[in-house]
Amino acid sequence: MSTLKNLNSTHLSAEQIETVNTSLGSLETALIDTVSNLSSEERRKYGSVSEQNKLFVNKVNDYAVNQPTLKSPDVDWDEFTNDFNSRTVLEGVIARLEKLLTGVQNAKILHDHDNYQAALDDYAYTNYKTGTSDPNYEAKQKELKQFFSRTRKVNKEDTNEQE
Incomplete structure (x- = not known):
């Protein structure tokens, strides 16, 4: 089976x-006061606003905008609107x-694949x-050979099934 090569030549x-x-750099500078570093515990604690709850927030916002007389006096509505x-x-x-990250990751994957296939050809x-x-080729082969295992790696699940 022939392996496709040079999948990304851009x-x-x-x-x-x-x-x-x-x-x-400009984006990082523009967002420096906006980005927040949360611990995993804080992400779990504050990141639990489900899609249903976001719809709830949207509906409260709709009421605040379209029927302001129904707004609670206990809410800081300027802060609510800013948030x-x-x-x-x-x-x-x-x-x-x-979307940009996915495209960049896809491009990198193709470049990684191209590099690996070319490295295999060189090997x-x-x-x-x-x-x-x-003798230079023997030394090179010895250095590169370490990346290829002669023994088949056994999947832990495979060994459990055989027992």
Whole structure:
């Protein structure tokens, strides 16, 4: 079976890399006062607003906007509105970043695959050339050989089934 090679031959130019890094720096600077570092415990504690509860918040916001006479005097409505607007903007930013992240991860996967296939080709060539009188290929083969195990790794679940 033939392996597909060079799945991604689109590469970033030095100018594009500089633009990406500058843009990421600008984004980090723009969000420096907004981003929060939460511990895993805090994420569990505060991150439990389910989709149902978000719909509830949206409905309360609709009432606050469309029927302001029904608003509770116990709520700081300016802060509520600021939180609501920030949340909405950040949801949009997250969606855009996730889409971009998925695309970048996919591109990296293809480059990783291309590198690995080329490295396998180089290793095969090294094995072929090992029989020649050039000792450099033998040293290279010895160094690269460590990445290939001769014994089959046994899956723990497989051994449990055999018992």
